Amino acid sequence: MSSIKIECVISERYRIGESPVWDEREGMLVYVDITGQKVCRWNPNSNKIQSVSLEEPVGSVALRKSGGYAVAAGTTFAALNWEDKSVTPLARVDEDKPNNRFNDGKVDPAGRFFAGTMAQEIRPAVVERNQGSLFTLYEDHSVVKHFDMVDISNGLDWSLDHKTMYYIDSLSYTVDALDYDVKTGKTSNRLHVYKLQQDEGIPDGMCIDAEGKLWVACYNGGRVIRIDPQAGKVIQTVKLPVDKTTSCGFGGKDYSELYVTTACDGMDEAWSARQPQSGGIYKITGLGVKGIPPTAFAG
Numbered sequence: 001m002s003s004i005k006i007e008c009v010i011s012e013r014y015r016i017g018e019s020p021v022w023d024e025r026e027g028m029l030v031y032v033d034i035t036g037q038k039v040c041r042w043n044p045n046s047n048k049i050q051s052v053s054l055e056e057p058v059g060s061v062a063l064r065k066s067g068g069y070a071v072a073a074g075t076t077f078a079a080l081n082w083e084d085k086s087v088t089p090l091a092r093v094d095e096d097k098p099n100n101r102f103n104d105g106k107v108d109p110a111g112r113f114f115a116g117t118m119a120q121e122i123r124p125a126v127v128e129r130n131q132g133s134l135f136t137l138y139e140d141h142s143v144v145k146h147f148d149m150v151d152i153s154n155g156l157d158w159s160l161d162h163k164t165m166y167y168i169d170s171l172s173y174t175v176d177a178l179d180y181d182v183k184t185g186k187t188s189n190r191l192h193v194y195k196l197q198q199d200e201g202i203p204d205g206m207c208i209d210a211e212g213k214l215w216v217a218c219y220n221g222g223r224v225i226r227i228d229p230q231a232g233k234v235i236q237t238v239k240l241p242v243d244k245t246t247s248c249g250f251g252g253k254d255y256s257e258l259y260v261t262t263a264c265d266g267m268d269e270a271w272s273a274r275q276p277q278s279g280g281i282y283k284i285t286g287l288g289v290k291g292i293p294p295t296a297f298a299g
């Protein structure tokens, strides 16, 4: 049996840490603070953090093939040049919904950047419902809307054979599976694969491992759960010392470390005092399973 170790490696208090992506080119973990409006990257060797402040909330960050990163910020897909800190808009969505913003996003196996929207939260997990949609930014910077009527568009990833896209709309409390056509980037036939139990909290960010199992960060659940999507069951629970676990992604050497982001927005003083590391980023090792390298946005 491997022994699991959980360490808070970044002890900043990000308001909503999210979108952890391992950047192998730089040997750094890239992530965002959504409401803190920042994209950050952490070098595990030097323990130094660099950050770029944006003018809007930034829901997610992705690697970009031609260099730098792609971000989903406000309601704009944009390119982020880390060297000069410039942000270049690539496409806009939800132009009829001024109260919306992007939330979680990820690049599909063919290099398309998927990200979903939601209404701005009144307080954590409280939003005007059905305002969000899921979008794709293609390599040529055209955008496709997959579906609307989403409450809080959140975690997503693809099966190892690329035939399924897993997706979370947080307030449904489910992890869903959609048929996926990797040639066209089209989704169809949505099904629930798992519904969270009450004590597990709200499903938030998610990633797949090299065995095709899903790791889901449970907001207000203080844990990540490993789901077998075929069996529709939780096969492992790893608890963390903070409640607001928001997302997870594999990185480090051979993608054997699981990085878990957390949040502190919405915690009162007493809650914060009990969990002073809320908003920090954790590294979990000894899981005995690896992740897969993230794909870079092709455009």
Ligand SMILES: O=C(O)[C@H](O)[C@@H](O)[C@H](O)[C@H](O)CO
Pocket (backbone or CB within 6 Å): 016, 018, 034, 103, 104, 121, 124, 125, 126, 152, 153, 154, 170, 171, 202, 203, 204, 205, 219, 246
């Ligand atoms: O990061 C997100 O996905 C949202 O922006 C957050 O505010 C919370 O995680 C969400 O409310 C829980 O579902």
Ligand SMILES: [Zn+2]
Pocket (backbone or CB within 6 Å): 018, 103, 104, 154, 155, 204, 205, 246, 247
């Ligand atoms: Zn999220």
